[in-house]
Structure formats: structure tokens, C-alpha cells
Amino acid sequence: MNSIKIDNLSKKYGNVVALNGVHLEVSKGELFGVIGADGAGKTSLFRVLTTLVLADSGSATVDGFDVVKDYKAIRSSIGYMPGKFSLYQDMSVEENLEFFASIFGTTIMENYALIEPIYKQLEQFRNRRAGKLSGGMKQKLALCCALIHKPSVLFLDEPTTGVDPVSRKEFWEMLQLLKQQQITIVVSTPYMDEAKLCDRIALMKDGEFLKVDTPQNIIEQYQNTLWAVSASSMPKLLKELRQMPQLFSCYAFGNVHHIALRDNQLSVEQLYSKLQSLGYEDVVIEPIVANIEDCFMALEKKLTTNIE
């Protein structure tokens, strides 16, 4: 059964197209990632699905309920953690949790098992005001509050933005635990490396999905052979590679540059000698498997080239 079904959904704010005819189905119990930069339309999508704004056209259901007609039913059956911190700063950890439980007509004890692994890390601060918690702790409390009524679908809008790599990893470990409870989780993120932790993802840009699939399938569908190039003087190398017309793409990736060659124009051996003759030392060119960021940039590039 589908947890979420979206059909041709569009939303504009003035001239800005936030959602441009989006289609999507998310299955029950799926951990689904919406991956894209600021302004891609992630939050607009979440706000339509959580019944906080109306779409201009198209339709959507959550848990079988229509986002317009059955908005009340949706509001009581979903959990939503907005991008900005959503707790009451001057209430304690425990008060926040009790408050959210009572709004949804339940108690902390009723669904305690669900939040236990997360709340245990917070319990020593139960009497501390939410406003006095560290960023990581606030995030954990917000997650507990979004879960306290045992929602069937959990919407997390950029829960890890601005969060350091260690806390991000911990947060995703918590999501894996929740997934085992058969809760459908829809999570948005601008961090492409988090894509691999989802069952399926949508790569989003300018209000549209570039691709919806499992991370593995998206990576396997990457069309070019990708090479990692490194040598002395990486910034200079990047500029010079960019100017070679035989290269389809060239992007910096940490300590290497990822390049894709155009078909039959330049072999890797030729490139190697060319770089050596240009005076680069320690030239290394190795084949590598694309990651989601490579795929995102390739799909984006294909889209803009087609338009041109």
C-alpha cells in the first residue's frame, strides 16, 4: 500500500515555481529521501503534504487521505519536524514532550517504546529548558516530539542542515531504528552523501524531480566512465582540465578531480601523457564508481544541455 501518492502537483509563489508537476509514490515503511539544494522545492513539497499550504493544481494523498479534503485526518496521523527548530524554548524537555503528547490526545507512556532509544540520551536533561539545549539535543527532542503520537508517516524537513558530520551520522542511525518500527519516513537534505542511507531518493531541482529511484540504481545508471585524477597543483589542474574539449565533465571532489571523457576523443593513456608533458608531477588517473553527487550533476547537466 502507498503511504504517499502525489499526482501532477504544482505550486507557485508569484513568479517562482516551487513545484512543477511532480509525481511520486512512497510505500509504507519506506525511508524516502528528497535530495536537493536550497530553493529546489523540498520545503514546499513538505508543506503541501503536511496540509500547511494548498497546491495550485494536482493532488496528493497521505495514508490514503486527501491533502485538501481530509486535512484533519492527515494532521492527526503524521509527524512533522520542520526545518527550523519547532520546540517551546522556555518549557523543559519533559514539558515539551508532554505538551505534544497531549495535543495529540496521548501520553508519553503510551508510546514510550517508540521514542525510548532517542529519549534515553535526553533523559538526564529532562528538567532543562529546551532553549538551553545544544543543537544536537534540540534535534533529538524535536524528533521525540514529532514521534510521540506514533505517526504513520514522519516528515523531516532538513533535520541535518548545519549539523556536524558526527551528529549527522548519529541522527541517521536513529532513523534506521525508527524504520524498523514500520514508520514511513520522508526526509529532505542538501547533503548528497546522506542519499545512500535511504531506500529510495528523489533528486530535486527547480521544483522538479531529476530522478526517483534507489541510490544504487541511480549510481548504476550513470552513463559515462568516471575517472579520479590527481597530480601536483590541484587548482591549476582543475582549470586546465576544464579547458579540454575532450572532457564531458570535470569537478573537484576533495583530494581528486572527477572527470568523464567524451567518447573516442581522448584515451586515458593520452590524457596521462598530456598531463605529464604539461609539467604535472605525481599524475594518477584511476577508474572510480560514481557517487550520488556525480549523478546529480550529470543529470542536471543533461537537462540544461537538452534545453539548449
Added chain:
Amino acid sequence: MGKELQKNIVIKIDNLSKHFGSFKAVDNISFEVGRGEIFGFLGANGAGKTTAMRVLCGLSLPTSGGGTVAGFDVATQSEKIKASIGYMSQKFSLYDDLKVWENIRLFAGIYGMGSADIQQKTSELLRQLNFESERNTLVKSLPLGWKQKLAFSVAIFHNPQIVFLDEPTGGVDPVTRRQFWEMIYDAAERGITVFVTTHYMDEAEYCDRVSIMVDGRIEALDSPSNLKQQFEADTMDEVFQKLARKAQRT
């Protein structure tokens, strides 16, 4: 650090601490940054990065210790420091309801540049950025990637010795993020020292040297390749995970 860099130290910090009551936000840190160096200032949330950066930018006084930034003392010459540096963060960069040229003029004026100078350099900058057609556009209607390029250009418009970048690439798409780093490289090549914080560990690889703060202290400081060797890690992400997992503060 190479010999050439040692001759040209633009940030020199010795035993710097900043306490808030009993809380040691910054706990006795020391480091130096050379002219034209790209210095990555990493750490987990709450490790003390922002507090340290505020002291370096002349916005907050150290509790003990200190040092110089652009040759000026962080404890006694904060106004001079402010005039010699540039600053950009993801959150605050430009005034949305001012036009592109108005933003440039405002910031350049604040840094004491003369009108003729501003006019000439504005034209140069807009040409370099391919922004001439956007001269009169309100900043709020620019795409995010453009805003960022403009914000960075404005931060170094008065040719500061050092530019401080506080998570400049958060939430930006992958291509724009990379273009932004190319601007950073160009600035460093022109001799501007770049002091940058980021949560993207691939960006740590683009830095000449990286420091990692844990619980107010600098636990590691070296080039990315040396750090990876030292911590027997393949990536900077692994180095970071190994160090920051030890943090007591949460």
C-alpha cells in the same frame, strides 16, 4: 608550515581562551596562519569554532591569552582588525532589498573606500562576474548561487588581508559549491588569507591546512594529507569522525 609562510604570518594566536562563567568555550588554543593560505577551521557543533572566530574578528574579547590578526592585537585593537578583514556567512551576507550595486557601495563605503575607487572597481567586478546586466537587480531576486558569489566578492572588495568564511556553502547545490571554491582559490592566489569553516568534509581537502576543534581545544592541525596519515584514515570525514567522537560536550 613552509619557510615562506613563516615570514608572512597574518594570524598568530597564543594560548587563547574564552570562558563564559565556568564554561570554557575556547580552551587555550594556539596556531598561526600564513599569507595566502586557505585554512580550514573544523569542529563539531558546540566545539567552540564560532566563539574563537568572533574573537579573531574583533567581535569578542579573549578571557586570557590572545594574539594578532592582520598585525593587530585581538585584545586591544579590535577596530583595526575589523577594518583589515572581510567576513561572510551563509546566514548574513547581503541586504535583500538593496540592488546589486547598492550592496557593493554600502559595504565598500563602510570599509572607507572612496567614491571614484568604488565606481571603477564595481564596474570591474560586475564584468568579471558576468553580472553587468544585474547591476540594478534587487539582491532578493537573484538565485542563491549568484547571491553567494556576490557576497564573497563584496567580502573581499576592499582587498582585506584575511577573509573569514563561516559555513559559506551550506545548502548550496553541488555545482555552485564547487564554483565557490574556485573563487576561494583565486582569492588565495591573490594573497588573501582564507579562514573557512565547513561541515562538508570534501571541502576540508581543498584547504592547505586544517585544524579540528574538540571541546574548546585544537586536537589536530596539519595538511589534509598529513592528517589522514596521522589518523590512518582514507578521508577527512574519517579523521573528523575519529576525533569528534571523543567529544564530551554534546
